[in-house]
Amino acid sequence: MTRLSRHFLLADGLYVLILFWVVRAEFRPHPWFVGMFLVLALLFRVGLGGTNLEEEYNPLLFAFWSWVRDPLANAYLALAQANGTPEPAGLVRLGRLKRRGRALVGLYRLPPGESFTSLREKERELASALGENLQITQTAWPGCVEIARFPALPRNVSLRDALPAFKQNTEGLSWCLGEGVQGPVLAPLRQYPHLLIAGATGGGKTNALKVIAETLKFQRPDATVVIADLKGGYDYKPLLDTVDEVIRDLPRLHAWMQTLVTTLAEREQEAWERGTTCFTPCVTLIDEFATITSTANSKVDKETAEIAKAILMMVNTILQKGRSLGLHLVIATQRPDADTIPGTLRANMDALLTFHVTTQVQSAVVLGPGHNEAFELPPIPGRALVSLGGQLEHVQMHLWR
Template sequence: MEVGKPWHEDLHPETKKSVLAIVFFSLTVLTLLSYWGKAGFVGQFFFEILLWLFGNGFFLAPLTFALIGFSFLFSFRRHIYAATLVGGFLFLVSSLGVIDLVLGNQAGGHIGRFVTYPLFMLFDFWATLTIEAALFIAALLIMLNIPMLWFGRKVEESESSSAEATEDKEKTKELAGVIKDVMTEAVKAVKGDTMAGSVEAQKTIMLDEKTKGEEKFSFEKKRPGAAPYKKPPLAILNNDKGTPSSGDIRANANIIKRTLQNFGIEVEMDEVSVGPTVTQYTLKPAEGVKLSRIEALHKDLSLALAAHPIRIEAPIPGKSLVGIEVPNRSIALVGLRSLFEQAAFQESQGPLIFVLGRDVAGEPVYANLAKMPHLLIAGSTGSGKSVAIHSILTSFLFRNSPDTLKLILIDPKRVEQAMYNGIPHLLSPVITDYKKAIHALRWAVHEMDKRYELLSQEKTRDILSYNAKISQVQNTDKEILPYIVIVVDELADLMVAYPREVEGSIIRLAQMARAVGLHLIVSTQRPSVEVITGLIKANITSRIAFQVASQVDSRTILDMGGAEKLLGNGDMLFLAGDIAKPRRIQGAFVSETEVKKTVEFLKNESGEEPEYAEDIFSPITSVSSPDSQINFEDFDSDVDDELYEEAEKLVIEANKASASYLQRRLKIGYARAARLLDMLEENGIIGQGAGAKPREILVRKEDGVA
């Protein structure tokens, strides 16, 4: 305990409330015992005083004490004990006044007479009764901290479906504000009320404020004869669940300060932000303190706080502060519905704005794929990649009709995206075959070239200006161009099978497709340099990193460490192309049930049917040279690598076969070496792999095959 600090300051707020509840319950029992003459001469003296003060309203004293006790135990109020006591006092005084007014003969004791007499002289009977009854009700609400709407909530829920929707919206706002309430409380606990304003000044984060200005134009031009498009209702989505608990914030702040002082680092504690998953304690180091000294103590801080893992952000972008992020004891589940209902999301005009989640301060965070213009998502298995893709796709489906957005979903894993089959936004059924995936990527490159030709003919610079010009022209056969989003749910599988074709198509799209409205979302659970190559990273600058196993993997994704200290379950680091440091965000959770409800609505109620591109799997003729054709039938050949013969010769001559051997001799990457081994196995040159044992060479040099 610090010198000069009151002893009770170290107690947890819930402990203080429990102690006060016990005190008032004890007063209730003692008051009743004094009435029955079971409390000795002190109790008798106490009873006579209460009888003189309260008269026939003596029974209100134990009732008030009991209500105050229950208020401390079950009220939603935090730390504000004076309001409960003031409410109890007003409840007692107003009750005694009503008793004295109605029964007369000083039935409310001297207190009742003191309250009622001047009011009666000024207002007469009925006006006085109205005033005292109003004071009685107000005092009860203050003491129990319960709004009047609470009493009728159950009735409103069952009246009608419209009433349910209204109340659900109110509950959503209430749930969405829980995190901010806790955050404000935390700030007051550490720095006092003066900091509350700075916290409340935080606004919903839209990663690009230019969105509203640049994408105000809405292209909802319908095809002739098409039925009106109905967007899914928000009622099929879930709200936030749970309340984050960070433990004793004041005690943790003191532990951080003392731990740093033990190593000779003087700091001043600053703001505290409670988010859904972590609590960020900010501090200002003394002059001359190197930030590297603080960063080097993350293990010592983790030990002192009994929390693992902690992450140190030094410095926080835009502030002269260092942030220490400590995992919460209990976390809140961020639902899509509360984020969709925010005004920032509802009022924004960009068609490709999507939900990311909530940051360390509990504020909603949104991003605009049109500004990125492509996104790379990577992380270990089970860290939240697929859920993030579902939340992004759900955001798009809730904002766009099939006339403004088309999707190409590539799912080599065969299980994640299959539920989207049949929605009207798809350009093809969900693609699970590797060769069809290559066809689709090449088709996208061809579509990009076609769109550039259209833009050149109309002398426009991007899809926005082209659509704006076409929409203003009457009686034209040209159609508005929809945005096309291509989602690859597992890049590693495609890179192992066809590394050159996949990398070439992705790089071409990433370099040029933004202006014509084609955007990539690429995901992988294997963040290695063979999958996320240097060219892919150079052209996809916006990235999301989920929890990974090592700092090496984090550097592969973000070019810096940090992702290895995440907690999983949607905890992410988001690095936008225009910022230098990643931001920590708790991703929004969308369940499989919510996705299926959305898909069923789009298939049954949207008024649209899927219109697949007929040529998406056909051989593509290049725009620049119409006579040249990309022949995808070559993929059917078992020998489609020019190094195959050389690899076969090396394996037979050395009488051994391994990926590392081929990498060294042929100077190729692991993915290509593994592909060559698979081809050699398929052609009967080598045997199957048997764990750590070397592969058997089935063809000898003397056989004359090499």
């Protein structure tokens, strides 16, 4: 039973109870007693009149509770005391909290000596103390900030929870990049045509590739989705009935990349003649990309090395020219170093999904110099960072089936 239903039952129950007492001849309640129950029932009804049917909460009760107890202000005071401030001044909320999607948003007045910049520096510590995710925004009012509190990311999210979001998505075919604090994170392929995935063993990289392949086919059954796994392809055997092909060796990947380059040339000619770039999407997911780069640098088997070098050249061609012609690449690697992900390749990757990496250098290779966030990710399977246009967002990757 929802909270909304319980509120309705409680309000109606008060009315029924009063009528029952009044009707019974042997019981004569005092008028003040009856009036008290009528006022309580009326308050519940007034609250229900403004109830948000989607969020299912009672505004009157919620407003009262938010005034009595503000966890964010308490967390700020506790953090200030832990940092050695003897008598810290706290955040003062102006007005009551409001719901905005899945977030609770409030306007706060900063204490003396605190600024928007200094509070932003404490954002991670505050979020950790509160057990939620925070977003601090500057406002037009001097000395005031808007703070949005989002529920903490769950540790396990089923892929089924993300499927309804695709039915409401109006951006077209999109990457499914996990569950964010505001719901599933979807990145349209027309805006982010290529995707780079990085992460150490056990972080959730293989699961992410399965989720992406599954959701692409769910959105566009006519799209071509091919997975290349050069370590045998056993992890993707359950997807044989979903995707178009699972490539397991280097020569077959070389042949497929040649097909893509040929398709690219044909689509370029068609786009020139017809003036259209509307083509059926073709997505290739390459797992263990480091195997290709290491093979290309091998001096033992020169013939295989030449095949790997040719694949790398064709990958760069697709990355540069395929973005507007419906040819998309997903490159995944466990070792995101400068040799595995050259600068030319990294520059053409529009969307990034990184799980926990083992060194700060790897984090900087994926996210850019000075960014250690991927190294600092908690060791939770599926916990990742998404970078779209330089904006980082924490997500929990959905569990494939």
